[in-house]
Amino acid sequence: MKPTDLYVIDYQLHGAPKSFVIRTKVMNNAEAWQWASCDAGLTPIPRPGRPPLKRFSKPMAERFGVTDVKWRESVAVVWEEDHA
Secondary structure (H helix, E strand, O other), rough: OOOEEEEEEEEEEEEEEEEEEEEOOOHHHHHHHHHHHHHHHOOOOOOOOOOOOOOOHHHHHHOOOOEEEEEOOOOOOOOOOOOO
């Protein structure tokens, strides 16, 4: 697995800051708004092997109080050992 499989999504729900980490192969602005809507409880989390669910767009999410969605790649942890 490459380090970019983990992403941090920050957003606001009715003005309260929220943040979570998600593992996914594809991340872009549309995906970030969809996952923020899932985290906020507006739409169910899609189940693998099932037909796709209706996606939440930015305008739809904003109507329900989700704003300021931002995403970034998580920082890879580098484990270093002392070889003294």
